[in-house]
């Protein structure tokens with residue numbers, strides 16, 4: 001009301017994200033930067049230290065065997081190349097709550113606890129129980145970010161989604177039937193475009209997306225190591241194949257979202 005037309009309004013630089021005034025912002029920004037750097041390293045030329053445990057077409061999944069206090073926390077890195085989709089599209093479907101039940105097969109219930117901004121949400125999820133362990137739940141913030149390639153004009157932009165565990169006063173850990181798990185997940189995407197020679201518009205045949213998916217999940221409480229390793233060896237490949245097929249299917253008749 002007090003700003004009448006013609007009144008000078010102080011100009012402040014725009015925030016990097018609409019979420020930048022939130023209490024979690026400095027953590028979000030730090031974890032995202034770390035995770036992007038970690039994902040960009042890939043598994044190295046020779047894959048040193050990384051064990052290949054699943055392979056299907058262009059998809060490769062690697063893990064390191066690690067335990068903390070006797071609990072399996074094996075870090076995972078996966079790389080995949082999918083034709084016909086962009087990194088922006090992959091991240092849009094991975095981040096947005098309205099699609100999650102379509103592709104997340106281990107999910108029992110998802111609640112959006114807070115929409116911090118259009119690129120940042122707080123989620124509570126319960127997942128299916130694995131016998132003989134207790135059911136698990138998780139609270140995490142999820143942040144979608146576009147990193148334009150300023151240095152190398154021919155290099156691809158990056159689109160990324162980072163999910164990282166946090167706490168919420170209304171949902172204390174291990175208070176009900178679920179054991180709280182702790183996770184850090186990064187989906188990092190680079191789109192490659194093969195420009196058509198005749199100057200024709202770019203079609204889905206001309207694009208592919210390189211996906212790097214990194215994850216560390218701490219089961220939060222007792223679960224047999226053999227069961228845990230058997231479950232993730234089955235579930236991670238299933239997830240990445242199903243999810244990318246979902247994105248391909250959702251986007252095939254839509255215009256390309258670069």
Ligand code: 16C
Nearest residue numbers: 104106127128130133136163185217219223232235236239
């Ligand atoms: O990144 C993924 N999804 C995101 C959006 O949901 C988000 C959430 C990740 C939750 C991953 C942990 C889920 C563990 C639940 C237990 C598994 C139930 C299996 C049921 C079989 C009937 O980042 C995609 C995530 C892909 C999930 C792969 C599963 C990884 C298992 C790790 C071991 C968890 C410990 C379970 C202790 C009993």
